[in-house]
Amino acid sequence: MTLTAVLRVQSPRVSARKLAAPTTLIALALLASGILAARVIAKPIDLTNPPSGRFIDDWAEIYMAGGKVGYAHSSMARNGDLIETNTTMMMQIGRAGQFIKVEMTQATTETIHGAPVTFSSDMDMSVMKTSMRGRVAEGKVTITSSQLGMEQTQKFTYPKGALMTWGLYRESLKRGFKPGLTYTLKTYAPELRLDDAVEAVTTIGDWETLSRCGRVKKGQRVTTSLVSPLGSLESISWVDKTGHPIKQQLVAPGFGNMEIIVADQASAVADFIPPEIFMSTVVKAGRRLDPKRIRRAVYRLSPQAKDGDLGGLPDTGMQKATKRDDGSIDLVVTRQDPPARSAAKVVRANASAAMAEYLKSNLLINTSDLELVKVAKRAAGGETAPYKLATKLRRFVSEFVHDKSLNVGFASASEVCRTREGDCSEHGVLLAALGRIQGLPSRVVVGLAYVESFGGQRDVFGYHMWTQFHLDGRWVDFDAALGGDLCSPTRIAFATSSLKNTGLADLSLPLITKIGSIKLEILDVQTEK
Numbered sequence: 001m002t003l004t005a006v007l008r009v010q011s012p013r014v015s016a017r018k019l020a021a022p023t024t025l026i027a028l029a030l031l032a033s034g035i036l037a038a039r040v041i042a043k044p045i046d047l048t049n050p051p052s053g054r055f056i057d058d059w060a061e062i063y064m065a066g067g068k069v070g071y072a073h074s075s076m077a078r079n080g081d082l083i084e085t086n087t088t089m090m091m092q093i094g095r096a097g098q099f100i101k102v103e104m105t106q107a108t109t110e111t112i113h114g115a116p117v118t119f120s121s122d123m124d125m126s127v128m129k130t131s132m133r134g135r136v137a138e139g140k141v142t143i144t145s146s147q148l149g150m151e152q153t154q155k156f157t158y159p160k161g162a163l164m165t166w167g168l169y170r171e172s173l174k175r176g177f178k179p180g181l182t183y184t185l186k187t188y189a190p191e192l193r194l195d196d197a198v199e200a201v202t203t204i205g206d207w208e209t210l211s212r213c214g215r216v217k218k219g220q221r222v223t224t225s226l227v228s229p230l231g232s233l234e235s236i237s238w239v240d241k242t243g244h245p246i247k248q249q250l251v252a253p254g255f256g257n258m259e260i261i262v263a264d265q266a267s268a269v270a271d272f273i274p275p276e277i278f279m280s281t282v283v284k285a286g287r288r289l290d291p292k293r294i295r296r297a298v299y300r301l302s303p304q305a306k307d308g309d310l311g312g313l314p315d316t317g318m319q320k321a322t323k324r325d326d327g328s329i330d331l332v333v334t335r336q337d338p339p340a341r342s343a344a345k346v347v348r349a350n351a352s353a354a355m356a357e358y359l360k361s362n363l364l365i366n367t368s369d370l371e372l373v374k375v376a377k378r379a380a381g382g383e384t385a386p387y388k389l390a391t392k393l394r395r396f397v398s399e400f401v402h403d404k405s406l407n408v409g410f411a412s413a414s415e416v417c418r419t420r421e422g423d424c425s426e427h428g429v430l431l432a433a434l435g436r437i438q439g440l441p442s443r444v445v446v447g448l449a450y451v452e453s454f455g456g457q458r459d460v461f462g463y464h465m466w467t468q469f470h471l472d473g474r475w476v477d478f479d480a481a482l483g484g485d486l487c488s489p490t491r492i493a494f495a496t497s498s499l500k501n502t503g504l505a506d507l508s509l510p511l512i513t514k515i516g517s518i519k520l521e522i523l524d525v526q527t528e529k
Helices: 024-037 165-175 353-358 370-380 386-400 413-419 424-437 505-512
Strands: 002-008 016-022 053-064 067-079 082-095 098-111 116-125 128-137 140-147 150-157 182-187 198-212 215-228 231-239 245-250 258-263 294-303 319-323 329-334 442-454 457-471 474-479 491-497 518-527
Touching: 053 082, 053 245, 067 165, 082 165, 098 165, 165 182, 165 198, 198 245, 215 245, 329 491, 370 386, 370 413, 370 424, 386 424, 386 457, 386 474, 413 424, 424 442, 424 457, 442 474, 457 491, 474 491
Parallel strands: none
Antiparallel strands: 002 016, 016 457, 053 067, 053 258, 067 082, 082 098, 098 116, 116 128, 128 140, 140 150, 182 198, 198 215, 215 231, 231 245, 245 258, 294 329, 294 518, 319 329, 442 457, 442 491, 457 474
């Protein structure tokens, strides 16, 4: 899933490496817009006895980076004693001269009183398709996710009092639109978090004048934030006197924000102009770096806005983060030495309970897939020393993914081992999978990586994804897309994930909340002698 750039590196066998931000960002933007839009779609109806059949049917245009990129369609209907909701969003974007189409459909079935019964979510990103089906019963939620014909079923305790689309809609109407009103509702949004609720914090604002295409309207400002442990997403809506939406804006600085404007169906589905958005997400380094020679680098990340908050960044094997009083974060990133016990053999039984999560199979890393197992055995070539094995797997994946394609969403390892196609996220997830099959605990990392030149700009950091293996008691970085073992300190980790949670938030929230909103300073660089 990538907002992707291509790095042209001259090599006799591999002509293109990938620097990319996981394209989960675009998918998450759509998902979040669909979730947040449901907070204020309102028409004067009897909430205790809504009319049979379809009673809401809205179309809207989606704008990003100054151009129209797609449409949204939301509906609600009563079928007997159940309320059925449906939101479809379609968008096209440009990525380094190529285009990717993203389509998402969300649906829920809820009781008239707002209790969830079933839900579903389908995502189609170019060649990658995923789906999720869920049912809530007896205080439990059962979720089945599928990709490439393989399924994973998980069961969790359903968070008490958590609402979904219709339930949130009812509660927003009950509370009304008095300026200054603020309230918090719990919502179950499985695309953002599978195992618990997230908070939806709504604040009612004043009336404002909106102007578009020569037309002036009055709209009341309604701000809603989805708050989770990984970060928050904010949406601003302007509604008419009945609470019906006129315009919605998803706050995503790197994309120039995403706007959803109510329109008739014919206007909504016409005249898309896919924008090129990758270059707006790169971060200027301000100086030339030599990744091969740097031993240690010290960075400072600061929010561009005075009241901005970057949240936290993880400590990893080579990165140490310290948050400063002014909201900035200092990072010390040091190139790692080879693990001391590199000659030891991989022994699964010695894996601690803390590492169990990083050896387990999941939908994106299906370690029981026989094709993956076969590829892992071939890649390992009989090697059993952990560090040598990790290095061998990395080099294998760098060559094995021969089609460095920008047209892939976020493919599973099973899909990549069959298509041999993808960018940084596909390299990262395949390498993590091969390591797990061979007994190496693995996880993926999303963040920034430095490149000397891209898209006419020099010395920039672009959004990227790579892999870490747990070796000799610490996490060690390997990059199959850019081709590196014991990676250069010209990387900054924003988040790590075992990929056990197939919701999009674990990888995307730390990125979407920082894109376009950070300033990077290089405070110190130490090079090899």
